[in-house]
Amino acid sequence: MKLSSIALALALGAISSSALAQSMAIENVMIAANGDNAAVENATVVITDGVISAINPASVNAELVVDGRGKILTPGFIAAMNNLGLTEVGMVAATRDDREEKADISFDPSPAFNPKSALQAYARQGGVTSAIVAPSGGKGTFKGLTFAVDLSSEFDGWMVTELGALASVGYHDKGSRVSDIKAIVDLLDNAAKPSDDKEDKEPKAQARLAKALVDGDMPLLVRVDRAADILQLLRLKDDYAQLNLVLVGVAEATKVAQQIAAAKVTVLINPMDNLPGSFDSLTPTLERAAQLHQAGVQMAFVGPSAHNLKRIRYYAGNAVANGLPSEAALAAITSSVAQVFGLQAGRVAVGQKADLALWSADPFEYDSKLESLWINGEAVSLESRQDKLRERYTGASERPRAYRY
Numbered sequence: 001m002k003l004s005s006i007a008l009a010l011a012l013g014a015i016s017s018s019a020l021a022q023s024m025a026i027e028n029v030m031i032a033a034n035g036d037n038a039a040v041e042n043a044t045v046v047i048t049d050g051v052i053s054a055i056n057p058a059s060v061n062a063e064l065v066v067d068g069r070g071k072i073l074t075p076g077f078i079a080a081m082n083n084l085g086l087t088e089v090g091m092v093a094a095t096r097d098d099r100e101e102k103a104d105i106s107f108d109p110s111p112a113f114n115p116k117s118a119l120q121a122y123a124r125q126g127g128v129t130s131a132i133v134a135p136s137g138g139k140g141t142f143k144g145l146t147f148a149v150d151l152s153s154e155f156d157g158w159m160v161t162e163l164g165a166l167a168s169v170g171y172h173d174k175g176s177r178v179s180d181i182k183a184i185v186d187l188l189d190n191a192a193k194p195s196d197d198k199e200d201k202e203p204k205a206q207a208r209l210a211k212a213l214v215d216g217d218m219p220l221l222v223r224v225d226r227a228a229d230i231l232q233l234l235r236l237k238d239d240y241a242q243l244n245l246v247l248v249g250v251a252e253a254t255k256v257a258q259q260i261a262a263a264k265v266t267v268l269i270n271p272m273d274n275l276p277g278s279f280d281s282l283t284p285t286l287e288r289a290a291q292l293h294q295a296g297v298q299m300a301f302v303g304p305s306a307h308n309l310k311r312i313r314y315y316a317g318n319a320v321a322n323g324l325p326s327e328a329a330l331a332a333i334t335s336s337v338a339q340v341f342g343l344q345a346g347r348v349a350v351g352q353k354a355d356l357a358l359w360s361a362d363p364f365e366y367d368s369k370l371e372s373l374w375i376n377g378e379a380v381s382l383e384s385r386q387d388k389l390r391e392r393y394t395g396a397s398e399r400p401r402a403y404r405y
Contacts, residue, residue, distance in 0.1 A: 023047065023064070024059045027066070029042045031074075032053050035331035040055075040056075043056055043059065047354040049166055049377065050378070052348065052349060072358070072360075072362065073357070073358055074358060075355060075356060077348055078338060078345065078403075079123065080301065080302045083148070084120065086098035090119070098112075099135065103138035103140060103186065105165050109135045110147040110159065110398045115153050116153060117153075118226075119165055124310075124382060124384075125310045125382055129151055129374075130375075131404070132337065134166055134221075135166065141179070141180045142165065143166040148160045151375060153380075158353075160343070165221065166222075169225070169229050171280055187213075191210035214273060215242045219340060225250060225252055227252040230252070234265060238261050246266045251277065251281030251283065255400075257295035257404065260292075268300050269288065269289060269302065270303065271289040271322075286322040291323075293325070298336070301329075301333050301337075303330055313333070316329040317364030317366070326362075357370060359371060
């Protein structure tokens, strides 16, 4: 899907083939503080055809009314940079479609996405309503294209493709990291040349995507950890003013936080990374999210693997426990992710996609319970495969325990 089609996809994706309630109101609820938006108490949120149509209207005439008294309403969480729907069992190659050895910038894994993956229901239990799915790529610098999906488990669910091109800069078992930086620079340089001076070196698809990067129409996502490499990538902003550079991982970002903030580059970090993973990542700490926030760095979170996406709220909660303001942590798994990828989601606001989660208390507290979850304004099941297995093997049955099915 071309970037010019995103707005249309958002509009069409908000209505699935499943029957949507024409209108619904959640009353007497507290809308959680999110980024720069303060908390709103005793709020009424009206949803019409899968979109938030009003907040605190003078009167409510809805077909379905939900009492949110004593509960907290948040946007549905957006799990970023995982392989949800592209892998089912990590150690079984036949269930993995996220990697292609010869991947380049044009590798688009979205046609392989499986909306019926059992991992989706498990993720929904943690308030996750959508995901930014990323390829693992191959041996080259460029790993492929990211795309966004909802977790409705419907074949005609919401999907937006070509949301970012993913590359990687770092150590190599053989060769030098210089090859990664050169590959990125060469691609951007060739795209930036005037058309009459350009050598036709890339296939048409690669040339189109490279031009989108140079023009800032699509973010360039680069996995990088070492502080020195981060600085090398920041220099790209000097040569390509429109480049929308997003850095992923950035274990050593606190060493160069001021430079990242000055370049107005967004980082996607895992707030639970706190141990050295290689010689490129010697200094990650649990305080990293708070330190980057304090330095003014624009930030969003990546979370667990596709098999554990429900834990993303605990990742955010640990960032809060280590100094990050709660409203910044919520933004890091909702509105900030949506902003990076240009999605009309991630906030409880008029005109936003009605992906919402209703909590018994602070969602970052371990013992808080997810009461209800809506995707495109429709309530979705919170039962997972694990729940069904528990019932299968612990429920009453006339069969001996070993024979239950």
